[in-house]
Structure formats: C-alpha cells, structure tokens
Amino acid sequence: MLSPHLMHIGHMKGVGHDPVLFSVSVGENIAYGLPDNVVSKDDIIKAAKAANAHEFIISLPQRIAIARALLKNAPILILDEATSALDATSERLVQEALNHLMKGRTSLVIAHRLSTVQNAHRIAVCSEGKITELGTHAELLAKGGSYASLVGTQRLAFE
Structure with missing residues (x-):
C-alpha cells in the first residue's frame, strides 16, 4: 500500500500504454496538468529532449507534409528546403521518406544542404x-x- 503522503496526486504521474493526446500543441500536451506560470518553453524543450522526442517533434511538420504528398500522389513534386531545419539524425530519416516519395515522380529539389540533392x-x-x-x-x-x-x-x- 502507498504511504498517505505519496497518494497526493501531485507526487505521481503515470505513463500508460495508450496515452491520451489533446487537440492542442505538442508543447501544451507535454505540459498538460501543470499551471502555465510554472512551466516555461525551455522546461518543455528540456523534457522533450530527455524523452528523446525533441528531434522527432522538430521534424514532425516535414513528416506530415511528406504524408500529405504521398496521399495526394501528384506526378510532380517540389521540395523547397525540406530538411533545412533538421538535425543530422532527423534529416537522414526524413531524407529516406523523401527518397520514397520521389520515386516515379518528377521532383524539383531546392536545397542548401547538398546531402539533399546528391542523388539527383x-x-x-x-x-x-x-x-x-x-x-x-x-x-x-x-x-x-x-x-x-x-x-x-x-x-x-x-x-
């Protein structure tokens, strides 16, 4: 049995197998349940990094855009600095997805990172x-x- 002082809701937080996400930003989901005046953006980023989620979160908009493009299945694809905001690990994962997306399509790739265009x-x-x-x-x-x-x-x- 848990001691009475640990039973206070503020001393415990569970991580279930099927967590609930709310229709708010990723940052707001991470900070859920804590008062706004207690949690800063830096605190949220530190928590995301500690959970090894930060790089994924940063790459999420690109990944969603890739999924949209796959679903659209257009014959012509324009990628404008699609990996510029990503770290090397996320860039590699997103680049793999882009390579899959570009197969069988005419693709115009605009990039400063040469790793993005070297296989063109x-x-x-x-x-x-x-x-x-x-x-x-x-x-x-x-x-x-x-x-x-x-x-x-x-x-x-x-x-």
Missing part, C-alpha cells in the same frame, strides 16, 4: 540568379567548380 539525376548550381553549373553529383565534383567547393565546405563542417 541533374543538379543545377545557381549563383546570382543564373545557373552556373549543371550535371550529376559525380560530374560536378570532377569539374572542381563551385559545387565541389561547397561539398568540401559542408564535409568539413561535419568532421
């Missing part, structure tokens, strides 16, 4: 409003131009 059939490098290089990832690397320089810079950033 044709890459166009734009500078000052003009296409300055055009080719596959391998062709542009071999050319040694601005694309190759960008690849080198981004690789250094991750080393």
